[in-house]
Amino acid sequence: MEHLSEVLELILAWENFLAIAAGVSLGVVVGAIPGLTATMAVALALPFTFSMDPVTAILLLVGIYKGGMYGGSITAILIRTPGTPASACTLLDGYPLAQKGEAKKALKMSLYASVIADFISNLSLIFFAGYLAKIALNFGAPEFFWLICFSLTIIVSLSGSSILKGLMAAGLGITFSLVGLDPVFGSERLTFGSYNLMDSISFIPLLIGLFAIPEIISFYRKKCSPHIKIKASGASVSWAEMKGSFKSIIRGSFIGVIIGAIPGTGATAAAFISYSDARRRSPNRENFGKGEVEGVAAAEAGNNGVAGATLIPLLSLGIPGDVVTAIILGAFMVHGLTPGPVMFQENLPLIYALFIGIMVSSIVLLVVGNAAIKYFSKIADIPNEFLFPIVLTFCVFGSYAVNNDIFDVWLMFGFGALGYVFARNSIATAPFLIGFILGPMFEDNLRRSLLIGANDISIFFRGPITWFFIALTIGSILLTFKSWMPGNKKRESGSLTDKRYLENRKELLSPADK
Amino acid sequence: MKIKATFKACSMTVFGAVLALGALSQPAAAAEWPTKDVHLIVPYSAGGNTDVLARRVADLLQRELKANVVVENRPGAGSTVATARLARGGRDADHTILMASPGHVIGPAIYPNLGYDAVEDFRFIDKLVDMPNVMVVPASSPYNTVGEFINAASGANPMTFSHPGIGSSIHMSGELFRTFTKLPMVAVPYQGSGAALPALLGGDVDVSFENMSTVLPHIKSGGLRALAVTSPERSPFLPDVPTIRETSGYGLDGFVTGVWNGIIAHKSFPDEGVDVLREALKKVKETPEFRGFAKEMGAAEPSTASGDEFKAFIVSEIERWRKVAEDAGIRN
Numbered sequence: 077m078e079h080l081s082e083v084l085e086l087i088l089a090w091e092n093f094l095a096i097a098a099g100v101s102l103g104v105v106v107g108a109i110p111g112l113t114a115t116m117a118v119a120l121a122l123p124f125t126f127s128m129d130p131v132t133a134i135l136l137l138v139g140i141y142k143g144g145m146y147g148g149s150i151t152a153i154l155i156r157t158p159g160t161p162a163s164a165c166t167l168l169d170g171y172p173l174a175q176k177g178e179a180k181k182a183l184k185m186s187l188y189a190s191v192i193a194d195f196i197s198n199l200s201l202i203f204f205a206g207y208l209a210k211i212a213l214n215f216g217a218p219e220f221f222w223l224i225c226f227s228l229t230i231i232v233s234l235s236g237s238s239i240l241k242g243l244m245a246a247g248l249g250i251t252f253s254l255v256g257l258d259p260v261f262g263s264e265r266l267t268f269g270s271y272n273l274m275d276s277i278s279f280i281p282l283l284i285g286l287f288a289i290p291e292i293i294s295f296y297r298k299k300c301s302p303h304i305k306i307k308a309s310g311a312s313v314s315w316a317e318m319k320g321s322f323k324s325i326i327r328g329s330f331i332g333v334i335i336g337a338i339p340g341t342g343a344t345a346a347a348f349i350s351y352s353d354a355r356r357r358s359p360n361r362e363n364f365g366k367g368e369v370e371g372v373a374a375a376e377a378g379n380n381g382v383a384g385a386t387l388i389p390l391l392s393l394g395i396p397g398d399v400v401t402a403i404i405l406g407a408f409m410v411h412g413l414t415p416g417p418v419m420f421q422e423n424l425p426l427i428y429a430l431f432i433g434i435m436v437s438s439i440v441l442l443v444v445g446n447a448a449i450k451y452f453s454k455i456a457d458i459p460n461e462f463l464f465p466i467v468l469t470f471c472v473f474g475s476y477a478v479n480n481d482i483f484d485v486w487l488m489f490g491f492g493a494l495g496y497v498f499a500r501n502s503i504a505t506a507p508f509l510i511g512f513i514l515g516p517m518f519e520d521n522l523r524r525s526l527l528i529g530a531n532d533i534s535i536f537f538r539g540p541i542t543w544f545f546i547a548l549t550i551g552s553i554l555l556t557f558k559s560w561m562p563g564n565k566k567r568e569s570g571s572l573t574d575k576r577y578l579e580n581r582k583e584l585l586s587p588a589d590k
Numbered sequence: 591m592k593i594k595a596t597f598k599a600c601s602m603t604v605f606g607a608v609l610a611l612g613a614l615s616q617p618a619a620a621a622e623w624p625t626k627d628v629h630l631i632v633p634y635s636a637g638g639n640t641d642v643l644a645r646r647v648a649d650l651l652q653r654e655l656k657a658n659v660v661v662e663n664r665p666g667a668g669s670t671v672a673t674a675r676l677a678r679g680g681r682d683a684d685h686t687i688l689m690a691s692p693g694h695v696i697g698p699a700i701y702p703n704l705g706y707d708a709v710e711d712f713r714f715i716d717k718l719v720d721m722p723n724v725m726v727v728p729a730s731s732p733y734n735t736v737g738e739f740i741n742a743a744s745g746a747n748p749m750t751f752s753h754p755g756i757g758s759s760i761h762m763s764g765e766l767f768r769t770f771t772k773l774p775m776v777a778v779p780y781q782g783s784g785a786a787l788p789a790l791l792g793g794d795v796d797v798s799f800e801n802m803s804t805v806l807p808h809i810k811s812g813g814l815r816a817l818a819v820t821s822p823e824r825s826p827f828l829p830d831v832p833t834i835r836e837t838s839g840y841g842l843d844g845f846v847t848g849v850w851n852g853i854i855a856h857k858s859f860p861d862e863g864v865d866v867l868r869e870a871l872k873k874v875k876e877t878p879e880f881r882g883f884a885k886e887m888g889a890a891e892p893s894t895a896s897g898d899e900f901k902a903f904i905v906s907e908i909e910r911w912r913k914v915a916e917d918a919g920i921r922n
Contacts, residue, residue, distance in 0.1 A: 399784075479665055524779070527777075
């Protein structure tokens with residue numbers, strides 16, 4: 077601790093705390109706006125950091141990233157429009173809760189789960205960076221392949237009442253994910269000669285279309301009939317609920333940490349894996365997808381657990397795991413610092429100062445998040461006749477903003493129509509989404525493994541990590557079969573179909589709405 | 591009559607004066623470009639190397655031009671989406687420029703029906719930087735030189751090389767190496783350098799032709815070993831590492847490749863604009879800020895290629911990559 081005074085000198089500057097507060101606040105707002113992602117905000121903030129001290133600069137960027145991770149859940153819960161891809165999973169239970177008049181509960185749980193996961197993620201970064209980085213380096217294409225196989229087994233558990241429909245939806249999601257250029261040969265697939273499709277289908281227009289548009293369509297179709305009004309008042313999270321969800325939050329946080337430490341997986345996958353793990357273990361599993369507060373907790377813990385952990389490969393190996401950390405790497409380089417083992421030897425005080433700042437950012441997230449809930453909840457006070465046109469405007473804006481391309485807006489409406497068809501036919505959207513996200517990862521890692529192993533399939537069984545995930549995959553499939561055996565009463569567990577939402581809604585109409 | 595003649599003389603004089611003024615005002619108008627905000631299109635997402643360079647250049651250019659330089663990201667299909675849009679021209683074409691990169695010359699080799707001519711539809715204003723790629727192997731690799739690497743590769747032992755995506759300069763450098771050496775080599779695609787790098791560090795692939803700025807820290811920390819640089823001369827950042835073309839006996843004499851960035855515009859871009867921009871960019875390249883940043887990216891000195899030299903470079907590059915892509919079977 078001979079560096080203590082140096083560390084304190086580096087961190088105890090008002091600029092640092094201002095940077096954290098400004099970063100987290102900006103992140104939450106940007107994250108909450110559909111189409112504007114944390115990644116975009118970090119990229120746009122980068123030039124402003126060139127003139128700052130390195131610690132201040134990095135903390136500002138990390139703050140934006142963390143704020144953005146959380147912010148996405150606000151609009152997902154309140155208006156069924158995920159602000160960022162990673163919050164799509166939060167929506168599965170967050171929005172039904174909001175429909176029941178328990179938006180406040182969902183928002184608070186999402187915040188608490190986010191903050192706890194963020195905290196655990198930071199601690200993992202500080203104490204286990206070295207170990208996790210080693211695991212990450214041993215995580216090659218075959219290991220990834222089995223991780224994705226395991227994750228794909230989630231589809232069955234998120235399929236709702238009909239496995240067949242779930243698998244169909246997943247197949248459709250995978251089909252859409254194939255659009256673009258073949259990753260190995262570069263030949264066109266399913267682009268129909270369209271230039272815009274060559275770079276594959278953008279995720280954000282797809283998400284916005286799939287979730288927000290069906291709500292808008294159903295609002296206008298039923299304009300004359302009573303329509304449910306979201307209320308942000310209502311009870312907050314009770315101690316019992318917190319206690320009930322606590323294990324899921326902790327498990328979700330560690331799932332996020334592990335996924336975050338492996339370069340190239342991403343928060344969205346972490347959220348879904350954590351969610352499905354929680355659902356599988358929860359005594360309330362039947363309520364998942366219908367407004368289960370534990371579902372919100374697990375999803376948010378999964379995606380926020382990633383935030384601190386993505387810095388593990390960056391700081392300990394100098395490898396950026398995603399676009400955000402690549403930008404943060406750029407910020408380090410601009411200040412003449414090179415993340416990696418050498419930095420731990422040469423700039424130890426700076427790393428400790430960053431660690432302190434990152435821990436502080438978790439606390440700031442709690443404060444800013446609480447304020448954000450208070451103000452964003454006012455969205456719920458807007459009468460539906462005004463709210464839905466505004467949401468529609470944001471849908472169009474958000475889809476356009478991704479690539480500054482009007483094509484994405486049409487894409488968004490297309491997926492909106494598809495989402496509506498799904499809802500009308502009781503088809504769950506979650507398997508579609510998982511197919512779309514994990515499909516390309518499955519293909520990439522399968523083909524990559526075969527290329528590396530010169531078409532020898534023994535590469536898929538090359539070490540303890542592959543065997544670990546093979547065991548998990550088989551276990552997961554067996555568990556699913558067990559619950560589907562005839563006579564098992566838990567069979568009907570947890571429908572996620574949108575028709576159920578609509579049914580719920582009818583039951584839940586409050587007298588005022590009628 | 592006299593009055594009429596006087597009037598005629600007067601009007602002729604006025605007409606002449608107006609013409610003369612018009613002629614005189616021509617160069618004056620030239621000095622006035624830009625007359626509105628300049629748009630600098632980045633054909634990639636925010637946050638990448640090209641984007642960061644563009645934002646820094648925009649900042650410095652703004653000071654020289656005394657006009658706003660607005661950066662816009664239009665990512666897609668390896669930069670060709672933004673380039674296609676620039677090629678279409680339009681209302682602001684006289685104030686729109688694009689930060690081109692190897693994607694501009696590799697695109698025509700990879701994508702069919704680009705909808706534009708990568709040479710004729712554009713004006714090539716100024717090349718800003720040239721950066722070499724580095725041929726790197728994992729620290730655990732038994733190869734210490736390019737020669738050893740080539741000798742070890744055989745039909746029974748094909749070499750794998752990682753790259754961050756089809757048509758990237760890293761991918762094409764690998765394909766170029768295969769074309770030159772006729773070695774059995776397998777390209778292994780990853781989603782971005784972030785995912786490709788661990789595969790290389792972990793020894794899953796044999797080699798990569800990564801960007802200098804990406805691998806330099808790993809070479810210094812001992813995680814990777816540099817066999818050669820792809821530039822025509824050795825890089826001052828790795829003075830002990832030979833160039834690939836120094837490897838004699840394997841027909842690699844002409845092997846030169848790397849990454850570059852330059853400013854291009856629509857073919858209708860006015861001459862005045864080109865002149866003003868070239869002058870301004872020349873000054874930008876001399877600033878210590880630019881030089882410092884270019885060094886971080888792996889460019890020892892800013893590029894001096896401008897105008898015809900830049901255009902000739904583009905023409906020869908397009909031709910070269912087309913052949914390489916055909917040889918590698920990645921042309922659609």
